Amino acid sequence: EAGVTQFPSHSVIEKGQTVTLRCDPISGHDNLYWYRRVMGKEIKFLLHFVKESKQDESGMPNNRFLAERTGGTYSTLKVQPAELEDSGVYFCASSRTGDVNSPLHFGNGTRLTVT
Amino acid sequence: AQSVTQPDIHITVSEGASLELRCNYSYGATPYLFWYVQSPGQGLQLLLKYFSGDTLVQGIKGFEAEFKRSQSSFNLRKPSVHWSDAAEYFCAVGSLISNFGNEKLTFGTGTRLTIIP
Numbered sequence: 001e002a003g004v005t006q007f008p009s010h011s012v013i014e015k016g017q018t019v020t021l022r023c024d025p026i027s028g029h030d031n032l033y034w035y036r037r038v039m040g041k042e043i044k045f046l047l048h049f050v051k052e053s054k055q056d057e058s059g060m061p062n063n064r065f066l067a068e069r070t071g072g073t074y075s076t077l078k079v080q081p082a083e084l085e086d087s088g089v090y091f092c093a094s095s096r097t098g099d100v101n102s103p104l105h106f107g108n109g110t111r112l113t114v115t
Numbered sequence: 116a117q118s119v120t121q122p123d124i125h126i127t128v129s130e131g132a133s134l135e136l137r138c139n140y141s142y143g144a145t146p147y148l149f150w151y152v153q154s155p156g157q158g159l160q161l162l163l164k165y166f167s168g169d170t171l172v173q174g175i176k177g178f179e180a181e182f183k184r185s186q187s188s189f190n191l192r193k194p195s196v197h198w199s200d201a202a203e204y205f206c207a208v209g210s211l212i213s214n215f216g217n218e219k220l221t222f223g224t225g226t227r228l229t230i231i232p
Contacts, residue, residue, distance in 0.1 A: 004158065033219065042119070043159075043205060045219040056219060091159065104220070106151075106159035 002026065004107035006092050012113045018080040021110045025074070025094030032075050033104065034067060038088040046090075049075060050097060061086075082114045117142045119206050121223035129231050130198055136191040136226050138206035148189040149207040149220065150180055159205065165189065176200070201230045 005024040013019050025032045034046040046065070047057040051072035060067070064083070069075040079086050089109040096102040118141045128134055140146055147166050151159040163174025170182040180191045189206060204227075209220040 035222075040224070042224045043207075043222040045221070048219055059219070093159075103161045103164065104159075108156065108158040 004092055004094050004105050006090075006107035006110050008110060009108065010111045010113075012115065013082055014115055015084055016081045018078065019082055019112060021077045021079075021090050021092075021112070023075045023077070023092030023094075023107060025092070026105055028096065029094035029105070030072065030097040031095040031102075032069060033093040034075070034077055035091040035093065036088050037091070037109075038085075043091065046077075079112075082112075084114050087112055087114045117146075117208050117221045119208050119221055119223035121204075121206055121226050123226045124224070125227045125229065127229040127231060128196055131195050134191075134193045134196045134200070134228070136204050136206075136228070138189045138191065138223060139187050140189060140206070140208045141187065142208050146208045148180075148182060149209070150174065150178070150189075150191050151205045151207060151222075152176075152202045153205065153225075154202040162191070162204075196228075196230055198230045198232070201228055203227045 007022055011019050030051050032049040035043050036046055037043045045059040047060055047067055048055045049069045052069050066078045089111050091106050091109045093104040093106045095104050120139045122137055149164045150162040152162050153159050162178050163172045165172045165182045172180050178193050180189055182189050203225045205225045206223045207220040
């Protein structure tokens with residue numbers, strides 16, 4: 001089975017620009033999560049989708065971040081306009097619902113650099 | 116609020132030596148505990164998890180971890196490290212939403228492991 005796929009793997013943008021990150025979860029995984037790691041700090045939860053619905057978006061930093069999961073398949077995370085403090089590695093993860101033993105499968109992450 | 120502390124930012128060990136990575140957590144209820152590893156250029160891979168039962172948990176790649184409630188710890192161990200174990204290791208705590216499976220995790224800041232020949 002294909003793993004969680006994220007692209008781009010790297011993105012370098014200037015402050016004020018817009019960037020869209022994409023995540024393709026494992027087929028059949030209804031849970032989809034976004035996490036972020038700012039340099040040298042812990043990996044922090046951003047939000048959780050169950051299918052196309054946002055289950056928990058308590059970790060979203062501010063309204064410059066918009067996550068969508070149309071059709072309950074892939075998800076996008078848009079940052080508009082980007083600020084310097086948005087730099088970091090953005091991870092996506094997916095898992096099956098209804099299975100308490102279903103582990104989170106993480107993608108390789110997107111490294112975002114805002115200059 | 117739940118939190119995880121990994122007190123060691125960077126550890127260097129010789130190949131073949133034993134390893135212990137420390138993790139302390141703060142959580143109001145029964146915790147669900149995880150160790151993940153991130154190798155260079157890779158995503159996070161689950162090494163092992165503790166939900167309940169035997170407090171000594173076996174994982175992949177020869178790793179094990181022991182849950183000690185009295186010390187709020189979940190340290191990761193390996194009796195003999197290999198050069199391929201060089202990576203960053205993350206401890207995490209979470210709870211489960213029974214309807215959906217996995218809830219959001221709270222991670223520590225990670226421990227970078229360097230292996231010397």
